[in-house]
Amino acid sequence: MFVVTIDQQGSRVVGDRVEPFLADLAELTVDVGPRRPVRPFERTVGDEVQAVFEDAAAVVDLVLRVLRRGGWSVGVGAGPVDLPLPESTRAGSGPAFVLARDAVEAAKSRVRAVPLAVRGRDATAALDAEALLVLTAAVAARRSPEGWQVVDLLDELGRDARQEDAAAQLGISQQAVSKRLRTALWAEECAARPAAARLLERAEAQAREGR
Structure with missing residues (x-):
C-alpha cells in the first residue's frame, strides 16, 4: 500500500486552505478502478490531509499534480498497513503510515527545492523513486x-x-x-512516470512478499 500525506505550507500566513484543497483532491482522484484511492483524502490533524492507495501510477500522477500546484509538502510511505483498513483514513495504522509521517516531515526541509520525500520498506528503492519524482517535478516547474x-x-x-x-x-x-x-520535455516526463511507479512498487515489494 501507499500512504500519501500532504501538509500545507505557511498556513499561519495564508490561512487554512485544507477544505478547498480536499475538494480539488476529490476531483483529481475520481478515476474508477484501481487508480481510485483505497481510502480517500481527509484531514488528519491541523492542516494535513492523508489518503491510502494501491496503485503506484495513481500516486505518481497525484504527487506531480500537487507539486505543480505549489504550497504543499508531500510525503509518500510505501509498505504494509494494518488490515482490515478502517473506514476513516485517520484511524489507519501500520508501517506505511509511519513511513508517510517520516516522509512528509523530511519533505518540509527548507533545503529541498522540491517539497517531496518518499520512504519505503525498501529504503534504497524509495530514495530512487524520490529522486526521479523530484527531478520530474523540477523539470515541470520550468515549463513555460x-x-x-x-x-x-x-x-x-x-x-x-x-x-x-x-x-x-x-x-x-x-x-x-x-x-x-x-x-x-513532455516525452521525457511520460517515460519517467512509469519508471517512478515501478520504483514505488519496489519500495513496497519487500512488504508485499511478506504478506
Whole structure:
C-alpha cells in the first residue's frame, strides 16, 4: 500500500486552505478502478490531509499534480498497513503510515527545492523513486505557460489525442505544437512516470512478499 500525506505550507500566513484543497483532491482522484484511492483524502490533524492507495501510477500522477500546484509538502510511505483498513483514513495504522509521517516531515526541509520525500520498506528503492519524482517535478516547474497549454490540452483530450488535434484547437501549426512539447520535455516526463511507479512498487515489494 501507499500512504500519501500532504501538509500545507505557511498556513499561519495564508490561512487554512485544507477544505478547498480536499475538494480539488476529490476531483483529481475520481478515476474508477484501481487508480481510485483505497481510502480517500481527509484531514488528519491541523492542516494535513492523508489518503491510502494501491496503485503506484495513481500516486505518481497525484504527487506531480500537487507539486505543480505549489504550497504543499508531500510525503509518500510505501509498505504494509494494518488490515482490515478502517473506514476513516485517520484511524489507519501500520508501517506505511509511519513511513508517510517520516516522509512528509523530511519533505518540509527548507533545503529541498522540491517539497517531496518518499520512504519505503525498501529504503534504497524509495530514495530512487524520490529522486526521479523530484527531478520530474523540477523539470515541470520550468515549463513555460505555452508548454503547459499544450500538455494540459493533450491530457484533456485523452490517451488517443494527436498533435494535429491539439494544433487545431489552439489554432497553431502541428510544428508549433511539436516544438512546444519538445521544449517542455513532455516525452521525457511520460517515460519517467512509469519508471517512478515501478520504483514505488519496489519500495513496497519487500512488504508485499511478506504478506
